[in-house]
């Protein structure tokens with residue numbers, strides 16, 4: 001049985017994510033933490049007749065209790081975008097929120113697997129890693145930026161163009177980061193293979209990179225993706241939980257490349273250069289990242305996209321790292 005703590009559980013992502021986690025029978029304890037409204041969310045969820053027990057923790061003085069015994073900590077705490085904002089505009093508020101939560105993790109459950117959803121993921125993951133380093137408890141195999149929504153969108157958007165594709169069974173490696181042109185879908189490596197024209201490749205790539213903006217615009221001031229994000233985060237958490245019991249599971253995720261220095265060199269040779277963090281497909285296991293899955297050679301179009309991504313990503317990583325150091 002796995003103990004999961006959700007930090008920011010009363011929010012737009014936190015609520016449906018907690019519901020989806022409540023339906024996973026491998027979850028024994030589900031701890032919900034927020035600074036508002038969380039007792040009601042927990043009371044509501046606790047009536048769902050799966051075997052896990054739900055607990056609620058309201059306010060920062062309860063953070064330690066919320067993290068006690070956690071195997072997996074999922075962080076959707078923080079503010080979402082409004083139209084006209086970039087994810088980087090969220091740094092001002094979310095960097096401090098994520099830093100304080102990471103301190104709690106370092107002190108209370110340093111061995112937990114940490115799944116970071118709060119934006120800007122390109123910077124919040126370095127923040128979590130730097131805090132864990134400060135406390136001497138950093139394990140690069142255990143901290144994940146959740147980029148699953150990019151992968152979910154990629155397989156769905158391909159079906160919008162080629163209707164006989166089974167979206168659920170289609171896997172698209174998406175590498176780089178999680179914002180605009182730092183998101184690099186490798187459409188040349190879609191499995192099962194699909195035939196796309198150059199124009200389709202350009203259009204689908206752009207849509208995956210800016211899919212978040214579609215939702216922000218449609219919600220018109222009421223936030224960003226929450227339901228598809230909850231689905232994506234629960235898919236990642238479920239994959240990790242499956243991997244604990246020996247299943248072969250591969251998911252792309254934004255990690256410190258120190259998690260697998262040997263295979264990191266393959267990613268570096270693809271164009272990631274000396275970046276410390278990059279989204280890559282990883283094989284998950286009992287230790288978290290078991291290995292970075294080697295990627296096939298990329299197309300010219302993808303190589304150019306990686307080049308563009310690296311510049312922006314590098315700035316985001318420096319911002320996150322400097323914030324803590």
Ligand SMILES: NC(=O)C1=CN([C@@H]2O[C@H](COP(=O)(O)OP(=O)(O)OC[C@H]3O[C@@H](n4cnc5c(N)ncnc54)[C@H](O)[C@@H]3O)[C@@H](O)[C@H]2O)C=CC1
Nearest residue numbers: 008010011012013035076077078079080117118119149229
């Ligand atoms: N990684 C990804 O692919 C995606 C990331 N996001 C990001 O997820 C974050 C959350 O989005 P939503 O759930 O829509 O926002 P929301 O505003 O609906 O919910 C955020 C929750 O965090 C809570 N919170 C704020 N400060 C906190 C603290 N110090 N400790 C604990 N909880 C705290 C709030 O009370 C609220 O309940 C945003 O930063 C958003 O940009 C959103 C979609 C996709």
Ligand SMILES: O=C([O-])CC(=O)C(=O)O
Nearest residue numbers: 081119149212213224225
């Ligand atoms: O667009 C946003 O701000 C939220 C997000 O990360 C996404 O939907 O991919």
